[in-house]
Amino acid sequence: MHLSYDAKFQWRSQDTWKALKKELRSQFFLKNVEILARRKLRELKHTSNIQEYVKQFTRLMLDIRNMSEKDKVFRFVEGLKPWAKTKLYEQRFQDLTSAYAATERLFDLTSDAQDVRRH
Helix, strand or coil, X not given: CCCXXXXXXXXXXXXXXXXXXXXXXXXXXXXXXXXXXXXXXXXXXXXXXXXXXXXXXXXXXXXXXXXXXXXXXXXXXXXCCHHHHHHHHHHCCCCHHHHHHHHHHHHHXXXXXXXXXXX
């Protein structure tokens, strides 16, 4: 892909990678992508393994521009299985990274407990 002189100038005037990404997204981001991602997020449920749920959730979040951290945590926890949802709400997370980590620890502990019961 070759950029015209004006385009090269515009992209080079961006100070940081973050600013460039933001500018590119605002120029080329389809309006309905965010709406579709929010719909999928509303329907997303943790049904099988936790890593797959986290991966799907993270992918959808890439297409959603303006969501507060509190809402992200809420949406993530709401999609979990009921027993996991209860455990995570007890911990009152303020950020998504902490919620991801706690969820993975919780599922590691549960799978360890199941392994012990099998032996």
